Amino acid sequence: MGIATVNPTTLETLQSFSALTPETIQLKLAQSEAAFQSYRQTSFTDRSQWLLKAADMLENPDKSQEYAALMTLEMGKPIQEALGEVKKCAWVCRYYAEQAPLFLASQTIETDAQRSWVCYQPLGIVLAVMPWNFPFWQVFRFAAPALMAGNVGILKHASNVPQCALAIEQILLEAGFPEHVFQTLLISAQQVEMVVKDDRVKAATLTGSEPAGASLAAIAGRQIKKTVLELGGSDPFIILESADLEAAVATAVKARMLNTGQSCIAAKRFIVADAIADPFLEKFTAALSKLALGDPMSPQTEVGPLATTSILEELEQQVQTAIAHGAQVLLGGQRWSDLPGNFYQPTVLTNITKDNPIYAQECFGPVALVFRVADMKAAIALANDSPFGLGASAWTTDPQEQDHLIQHLDAGAVFINGMVKSDPRLPFGGIKRSGYGRELGIQGIHEFVNIKTVWVK
Structure with a gap:
């Protein structure tokens, strides 16, 4: 299917979007890479302030109603549940704004060195391929820890929730995150491969179907890139x-x-x-x-x-x-x-x-x-x-x-x-064909960082 908002209650197509051209994708990746080089130098204090501002926006009664109605319009979630989802997104923002400095603090380890420790550094651009069923929550549970760790994010959302995807990008921008630190790419499933293969993209996470996860993992595996998959369940x-x-x-x-x-x-x-x-x-x-x-x-x-x-x-x-x-x-x-x-x-x-x-x-x-x-x-x-x-x-x-x-x-x-x-306080993920890796908790924020060993004599 194309990239479009189709009301599942009435089956009416409300708005259609054209997929980005390859040239525009390249431009956006260049913007993300440039943003990363400066964003990685920002302090936890600044990142926390921006993420808390995003939480404030999500908790604003008028805004939360607007975001919930957008979810319901695009994928049919009952409005009361949609409001609960917006509230949960604010929770994960506040959680990582408060806990990330502790989770990413360097850890001293006694060895034969004069000093040795483990530190956590960002990887760069992380691609998030996200599903329609929790169109705000799935994105924020990725974005909150990834951005607090100093990474930048690019989002390929499900093709039936494009307006949710654009709204999330706008929330983070209005919250104060620098331009291009989080970008939505309106692209087709077929265009994901070129993004994953790009050397500027360092890792990818996918929540979705087993075939989609297997495809992404295969592409990333050939590039030796880290992935986290959260797939189906019964x-x-x-x-x-x-x-x-x-x-x-x-x-x-x-x-x-x-x-x-x-x-x-x-x-x-x-x-x-x-x-x-x-x-x-x-x-x-x-x-x-x-x-x-x-x-x-x-x-x-x-x-x-x-x-x-x-x-x-x-x-x-x-x-x-x-x-x-x-x-x-x-x-x-x-x-x-x-x-x-x-x-x-x-x-x-x-x-x-x-x-x-x-x-x-x-x-x-x-x-x-x-x-x-x-x-x-x-x-x-x-x-x-x-x-x-x-x-x-x-x-x-x-x-x-x-x-x-x-x-x-x-x-x-x-x-x-x-x-x-x-x-947010507990790691989330599966085994067998439900995927691998973890989101949320301290384990989630450690998925997309360089866990660097330092030894000094």
Whole structure:
């Protein structure tokens, strides 16, 4: 698809953009490189001041409403969730503005030298290839630590959220960051390769699909350039017999339906102990059936449209194929046609066997897969039987079971009695085909720096 704003609620194309020419891309890279040479000399005090100003702008009531409405317009996120996303972006800005000087402070290490230490220095231009599903948050969680470390950023955002991409560039510029320290490149997916191959670009990070991540990593690998990948997930949500069932059900609904189910860390596979499977299913389907579908600009809407028609069509095909292979539909299973947009009903599927294609797939939409298991051992085996390894949520009040789950679930994050979520204070990332490297926390800011050893005698 071209670079355009297409309202997923009405399917109306509101604005189209032309991709940058190769000559303009070269100009912008030259501007970024020149900006880096001076920006790397700026103080933490200045960088923190600019990032805190960006947080102030994001928290301004009028501005936050404007940014939230832009997200909802371009990709259909319910407006209340969009407002929450803007607030979270301010949080990550404040976190790194305050913590980066500590995270990047030189560390003295006693050796046979008179003095020896480790220091952290910026790399240069870092390319961020970002997705549409959290169009502000994904960018700010990259930009805040990268800019505090002294790097400069270039953003290739998803083609369906160009106005969000341009707005983020403007926020950082108005906050005081020097010109060209953060630039949005409106380019096609095919143009990413020339950017990655450019010697001025030192590293790249991508959040998105597995094929996109594999492509970027291959290109960067041939150039021996550092990458961080945060890819797909099919997170398990395990509920054992001792769980607080009411709390687990309430969280399960939110964990599956947040952002209309379009989240890499959404709970997608609900693995329930046989002893409580029936009451869980009854309560879970009842709660999902009461969710308000509709115009995402309405504060009352809980489930909006899927971001694009192709996503809707793919999800619909996944469900129909699953049904053809024996899956049972307990709720939904079809489009919602009260509005003309990309709407799909909250859906619950059970009786999913291992030979069903959906067993190993990621469902990027409001579709929950429910599995019954005999015990914790079977739950862990099923949870780990996936090509993905991003997050996992498990529910039990038994301390021994909690410890066992933490040790044996193959995931980048394990949440006990809570929903998997990102937090600026904690590292975020996955294993297996969910990617590698970490964002956020101290680990995230260390991904794109030169960790330099210094030895003096």
